[in-house]
Amino acid sequence: MTATTAYRPRRSVLYMPGSNERALEKAKTLPVDALILDLEDAVAPDAKEQARENACAAVRSGDYGRRELTIRVNGIGTQWHEDDLAAAAAAGPDAVVVPKVSSAAEVRQLVAALEAAGAPEHTKLWAMVETPVAMLHCEEIAAASERLTVLVMGTNDLAKELHAEHVPGRAPLLTGLGLCLLAARATGTVILDGVFNDVKDAEGFAAECLQGRQLGFDGKTLIHPGQVETCNATFAPSEAQVEEARGILAAWEQGAGAGVVTYNGRMIENLHVETAQRVLSTHEAIAGL
Numbered sequence: 001m002t003a004t005t006a007y008r009p010r011r012s013v014l015y016m017p018g019s020n021e022r023a024l025e026k027a028k029t030l031p032v033d034a035l036i037l038d039l040e041d042a043v044a045p046d047a048k049e050q051a052r053e054n055a056c057a058a059v060r061s062g063d064y065g066r067r068e069l070t071i072r073v074n075g076i077g078t079q080w081h082e083d084d085l086a087a088a089a090a091a092g093p094d095a096v097v098v099p100k101v102s103s104a105a106e107v108r109q110l111v112a113a114l115e116a117a118g119a120p121e122h123t124k125l126w127a128m129v130e131t132p133v134a135m136l137h138c139e140e141i142a143a144a145s146e147r148l149t150v151l152v153m154g155t156n157d158l159a160k161e162l163h164a165e166h167v168p169g170r171a172p173l174l175t176g177l178g179l180c181l182l183a184a185r186a187t188g189t190v191i192l193d194g195v196f197n198d199v200k201d202a203e204g205f206a207a208e209c210l211q212g213r214q215l216g217f218d219g220k221t222l223i224h225p226g227q228v229e230t231c232n233a234t235f236a237p238s239e240a241q242v243e244e245a246r247g248i249l250a251a252w253e254q255g256a257g258a259g260v261v262t263y264n265g266r267m268i269e270n271l272h273v274e275t276a277q278r279v280l281s282t283h284e285a286i287a288g289l
């Protein structure tokens with residue numbers, strides 16, 4: 001397994017249309033870990049250029065504080081892609097998010113284009129995986145470049161491509177989600193769950209956040225400010241998890257040198273200690289925000 005870089009909280013990652021100036025303004029006040037200023041599906045064709053200008057101006061403004069700021073460009077092969085990519089690279093966001101990436105060759109092409117456009121070193125590539133072909137090549141995609149740091153699930157496109165339905169529990173999508181999770185963990189890449197479309201269904205949203213965390217996602221992409229709080233709480237270790245992690249580490253230290261100890265009657269080996277350390281470093285990173 002590739003070494004994972006230092007943990008940065010990406011519990012809540014909110015999309016907003018680059019054309020929606022009110023949303024761009026509101027985002028400055030929201031407790032999100034990251035923002036995706038969208039130029040793709042949320043923006044009508046006649047608003048694409050204005051959205052591009054707004055998104056690049058937002059990045060240059062420096063007004064978004066600790067929030068990671070990214071721009072989602074239109075996909076490879078669209079009439080807007082090259083101009084979007086060049087403008088985003090020049091603005092220098094934390095990442096350029098590219099939809100519908102389907103191969104390692106595309107990742108290398110995108111990285112070369114970012115470099116040719118003079119993107120600063122800190123501007124990473126986030127690849128959206130949202131088609132069957134991407135699911136089947138996800139490990140190669142994730143491993144194709146060190147500049148690619150995050151995989152983002154596109155569950156609306158995936159459902160469309162599969163001819164699947166959006167149902168509670170997401171059974172039709174689980175194979176694709178699982179393949180991408182395997183690829184992310186095998187390559188040390190961060191992975192974000194897809195969006196939940198019904199902004200009024202708080203219960204359904206909470207259930208899907210919990211499922212995403214249990215599956216192993218690092219965070220979830222969102223479409224509405226009303227989804228942020230639940231998402232942040234779900235993707236942070238709970239007090240009980242933090243207490244348990246501390247207890248495991250204490251039990252391990254007391255058993256100094258033993259290959260196995262018990263905590264609350266359960267077997268603890270070094271792999272459980274690593275999980276406990278990860279829980280605590282996640283907790284500390286979130287507390288430090």
Ligand SMILES: CC(C)(COP(=O)(O)OP(=O)(O)OC[C@H]1O[C@@H](n2cnc3c(N)ncnc32)[C@H](O)[C@@H]1OP(=O)(O)O)[C@@H](O)C(=O)NCCC(=O)NCCSC(=O)C[C@H](O)C(=O)O
Binds near residue numbers: 016026041042153225
């Ligand atoms: C879904 C929405 C269209 C709903 O909009 P609206 O009905 O206007 O929401 P509200 O009236 O409840 O809004 C209340 C206030 O919050 C602000 N707001 C709303 N949404 C956002 C947002 N995303 N970011 C920031 N601020 C937001 C409103 O401006 C109101 O502010 P105020 O008046 O000052 O109180 C809308 O939420 C929306 O457009 N969401 C984002 C849609 C989007 O970006 N979609 C693209 C990504 S999803 C996707 O495609 C993933 C993937 O590719 C896949 O395939 O799955």
Ligand SMILES: [Mg+2]
Binds near residue numbers: 041130155157
């Ligand atoms: Mg999509």
